[in-house]
Every structure is written in C-alpha cells, then in structure tokens.
Amino acid sequence: MSLQQAILGFLALRPLTGYDLKKAFDGSVQHFWPADQAQIYRTLNKLDELGLASVELVEQEDKPDRKVYHITENGRSALHTWLSDTLPPTSEREPLLVRIFFSGFVDDETLLPRLAEAMAQEKAYLAAMQAILANAQQQVETLTEPAERRIGFFQLLTVERAILHHQAQIAWLESIITRLENQDLSIETP
Amino acid sequence: MSLQQAILGFLALRPLTGYDLKKAFDGSVQHFWPADQAQIYRTLNKLDELGLASVELVEQEDKPDRKVYHITENGRSALHTWLSDTLPPTSEREPLLVRIFFSGFVDDETLLPRLAEAMAQEKAYLAAMQAILANAQQQVETLTEPAERRIGFFQLLTVERAILHHQAQIAWLESIITRLENQDLSIETP
DNA sequence: ATCCTATATATGATTTGTCATATAATAAAC
DNA sequence: GTTTATTATATGACAAATCATATATAGGAT
Incomplete structure (x- = not known):
C-alpha cells in the first residue's frame, strides 16, 4: 500500500512525471522501498482515477510528451490522514534472515x-549511505525556510537509520564469521 | 520466492501439514517472513507439482483428514542449491521508513x-525476542547431536539479530523524540 | 444453550510487485 | 557507423501476497 502514499509524498513537494518519480525513488527511498517503473505508472493512473492527483499534458517536440502529475486537495488530505494515522503492526520481509535461519x-x-x-x-x-548523508547534510543546512528544513530533516533521518542498521548488521555478520571460524556455536544474550 | 524455500526448510526437519506449517511460521520466522495460510497451502500444491514434496494422506475420525507433506530427494537438493547460491542483491521494504521520510x-x-x-x-x-532467546537457548544446549545443535544455532542467530536491531531501532526512535522535543533538527553522522 | 477456539483444508477475488518488451527520438561514445 | 544512454510512456504476462469466506467436527467457556 505504501507506494501510493510515497508517490503522493513526492508529488506534495512538486509536480512530477512517472519518469521523474522513478528517478526520485531510485535516488532516495530505494533502499527501503524500491519501486518498479511499471508499478509507478499504474499507480499514477490509479491516483488520477481516485482524484488524488491530476494530469497535465506537456507536449514536447523532440522527446515523448510528458504527463506531469499534480497532487490535488484530496490527495493532500489523504497524505495527511495516512501520516497522522496510528501505525499498522510492522511486518518486515528479510530474505537474508530466511537463509540464515x-x-x-x-x-x-x-x-x-x-x-x-x-x-x-x-x-x-x-x-x-555515509556519502549520501555527508552530501545531503550540507544541502539541508543551506535551506532557510523552516518547512523545507523540517522536510529535509526527516528525509535525512532515514539515511541516519540506514547507517545505524548497516553498522549493526556488519557487527552481527562479523561475529557470526568469528564464531564459525572458532567452531564456537554459542549465543550470548545481547 | 522465499516462501517455497522456507517451507522446504521446515519439511527438511520433519514432515508437516499445511496447518502445522502455519504454526511453525508463526512461532519462529514470522517476524522476518510472515506467511499467509492460503499462501502456504497453495505453495504446498506447487511443491508437490514440482516433485519437491510428496503428500501422505492421514485419515482421522473426529477431525478433518491431514495431508502430511514429506520433502523428496529433489526437494532436499533444491534446498541445498538455494542455500549454497550467491546472495541476490538485498531489497528490503520498511513501511515505517516511508512514513518517517x-x-x-x-x-x-x-x-x-x-x-x-x-x-x-x-x-x-x-x-x-529476549524471552524467546532465553527459552530456546536452554533447549538448544540440551541437544546432543552436532547436526541438531548446528541447526539450532542458526535459528537462534536470527533471534539474536532481531534483538540487536530492535535495540538499535529503539535508540534511534529515542533520539528522534529527544531532538523533536528540543527543537533541534540536526543530524550527526553516526 | 450459545459462542469461541482448535483442528484441517480449500477457493475466489483482488492487490501488489516483477519481468520483459514495445515505441521513438536525440546525443554521446567507441 | 553502430551501439549505448537518456528521455518518456505503456502493456502483457505472470508470480506472490492478502483478504474473505466456506466446510466440518469437537470441546471448553460463558
């Protein structure tokens, strides 16, 4: 369900085409919410049908015409409702852990x-992630509008979390390798 | 794709029915690979079709008949192939991070x-998770067969990881709350 | 007496996500 | 000169996951 909301989130920042959105996803949330191109276009159709986004057709000479999607008032309120709602019980899927198990x-x-x-x-x-953070950190600091800074802060928080979790994961993997090499199949409560 | 392999993994330990499998999932890998009941039964059909599992019909008087699935030789080798293969590029989906973003x-x-x-x-x-670990830790220590101990060790590793990551997640959430309360929208490189 | 839970399997409908492929123009790279 | 990358949208086919619901019996709880 999150793809719809994520697209609305991006459209709330500025009008975008499906192509733009694919790049936006790949350049930011890809590491916790990868988006398929076909899926993006189909979801945009659906958002249009639902009245949460509207299409503006921009003709181009040399390149294919662009379909620029704008968030509607209904779209904005749907986004806010989603962001204000209580969290659904988390359900993660981690293929690596299935393998380890x-x-x-x-x-x-x-x-x-x-x-x-x-x-x-x-x-x-x-x-x-560390490179992204270092880079983005500077850019966010140049923002003067408080609303923009706030948005930038939360976006960076996800990079911060990625770093924290990758560090934890590396430490964990390292400890597994060490234990296997020492033929020590023990578990200590962390 | 992992549901097929996960079911094969459980069947490699002992023959099980769809019903048993649902309980096995809910009691162990549920936190990183939730399984839908309908999906389990459909996957079992498929494993049978593929010759990776075989069905044994056990009639019961008072309760519905059981269809006990056994892993076949092909199933065992498919499982081993999967476990020995190079890892596919990880792609995680974390709805909470989309929200935060x-x-x-x-x-x-x-x-x-x-x-x-x-x-x-x-x-x-x-x-x-800590309760599960404490409990399971003792049970695994009573195992005398090295093969069984090894299997138990890897199963416990996933619980260990869950604990590590939940701890990291709690620290992260705590730091977000603190920053918001202090109106300090800063990011420090971890 | 009725409701809920456990045991056990099954299907239909729908939503999501993935993969491949099509079209079509320009511009840069080799 | 041919291939590859970029811009841009679209569809067909399929796989995987979710949700609701159906059937059937037994036993315990209210």
Whole structure:
C-alpha cells in the first residue's frame, strides 16, 4: 500500500512525471522501498482515477510528451490522514534472515563465502549511505525556510537509520564469521 | 520466492501439514517472513507439482483428514542449491521508513504520539525476542547431536539479530523524540 | 444453550510487485 | 557507423501476497 502514499509524498513537494518519480525513488527511498517503473505508472493512473492527483499534458517536440502529475486537495488530505494515522503492526520481509535461519543445513565451507559476500554488500551500502548523508547534510543546512528544513530533516533521518542498521548488521555478520571460524556455536544474550 | 524455500526448510526437519506449517511460521520466522495460510497451502500444491514434496494422506475420525507433506530427494537438493547460491542483491521494504521520510509534512503534536507508539511496539518486540532467546537457548544446549545443535544455532542467530536491531531501532526512535522535543533538527553522522 | 477456539483444508477475488518488451527520438561514445 | 544512454510512456504476462469466506467436527467457556 505504501507506494501510493510515497508517490503522493513526492508529488506534495512538486509536480512530477512517472519518469521523474522513478528517478526520485531510485535516488532516495530505494533502499527501503524500491519501486518498479511499471508499478509507478499504474499507480499514477490509479491516483488520477481516485482524484488524488491530476494530469497535465506537456507536449514536447523532440522527446515523448510528458504527463506531469499534480497532487490535488484530496490527495493532500489523504497524505495527511495516512501520516497522522496510528501505525499498522510492522511486518518486515528479510530474505537474508530466511537463509540464515536454515543455514544449519549447509557446511562452513559453503556458508563462509556467502557471509563474506553479505558483509561486502553491507559495507558497500554503508559507504554509499555515509556519502549520501555527508552530501545531503550540507544541502539541508543551506535551506532557510523552516518547512523545507523540517522536510529535509526527516528525509535525512532515514539515511541516519540506514547507517545505524548497516553498522549493526556488519557487527552481527562479523561475529557470526568469528564464531564459525572458532567452531564456537554459542549465543550470548545481547 | 522465499516462501517455497522456507517451507522446504521446515519439511527438511520433519514432515508437516499445511496447518502445522502455519504454526511453525508463526512461532519462529514470522517476524522476518510472515506467511499467509492460503499462501502456504497453495505453495504446498506447487511443491508437490514440482516433485519437491510428496503428500501422505492421514485419515482421522473426529477431525478433518491431514495431508502430511514429506520433502523428496529433489526437494532436499533444491534446498541445498538455494542455500549454497550467491546472495541476490538485498531489497528490503520498511513501511515505517516511508512514513518517517515524509513525516516533515505533519507537526510534532501529531507525530510524537506515533513515535511513542512505534517505541512501545519495538519494546514489546524486544521483550518477546529476549524471552524467546532465553527459552530456546536452554533447549538448544540440551541437544546432543552436532547436526541438531548446528541447526539450532542458526535459528537462534536470527533471534539474536532481531534483538540487536530492535535495540538499535529503539535508540534511534529515542533520539528522534529527544531532538523533536528540543527543537533541534540536526543530524550527526553516526 | 450459545459462542469461541482448535483442528484441517480449500477457493475466489483482488492487490501488489516483477519481468520483459514495445515505441521513438536525440546525443554521446567507441 | 553502430551501439549505448537518456528521455518518456505503456502493456502483457505472470508470480506472490492478502483478504474473505466456506466446510466440518469437537470441546471448553460463558
């Protein structure tokens, strides 16, 4: 359900086309809410049908015409309602944990390279997030309008969280590797 | 795709019915891979079609007949292949982060109660996970077969991770609340 | 006496998400 | 000169997940 709300969120900042939205997603929320191009276009159709967004057709000569979507008043209030509502019970899906859960079936020689891969992936993510934060931090500080600063703050909070969780994940993976190498299958309560 | 593999994982431990599987999911991997009852039954059909599991019909007098699923040799090797394969690029979906990302649109008075709710939820989860760990830890220690201990170890690792991440999440939420209360919209690189 | 829970499987409808592919023009890269 | 990337939208096919509901019996709770 969140794709609808996320699109409304972006449209609340400025009018965008489906193409723009795909870039906006890939450049910001992609790491916790990846969006498929086809899905974006279909959701935009639906938002239009529901009256939460309206379409403005902008003709172009050399490139395909653009369909610029604007959030409507109904769209704005739908967004606010969603943001003010009580949180639904969280339900996360983490494929890596499913793998780990059943990894007792395979031996260390096959498992350790996979864990090393996961570590490398995590470290790459962490570095990317730290770069994004450093960059965005400066840009947000230049904002003078309080409303804009506030919006920027919350956007950055998600990057901050990503960093925190990647760090925790790296530490966890590292401890697993160490334990396997020491043939020490123990769990200590954190 | 992970539901198929997760079911195979459970069937590799012992033969189970769809009903049993639903309980097994709810009692263990539910927090990172919730499974819908309808989906479990449909996936079992598919595993049967694919020859990865076979059905044994057990008639009962007072209760409905049971369809006990057994993993086949093909099923076992499919499971091992999956567990040995390189990891696909992670793609997580976290609805809470989508909310936070756009929370700059609402004011503190509406937001703070939501954050408090999220905190309460996290703390409840944390307590539940700690209880599960304490309990399961003892049970795993009584296992004498190395293969069983190994399987138990990896299952517990996911609980350990859950605890670690819930702790990180609680600290993060706490810091957000503090910053909002102090009207300090700053981000410090972790 | 009635309601709720547990046991057990099944299906229909719908929503979401994914993958591939189509069209069509320009501009840069090799 | 051919391939690749960028801009822009769209659809068909499919897989996966969610929600509601149906059937049927037994036993405990109110």
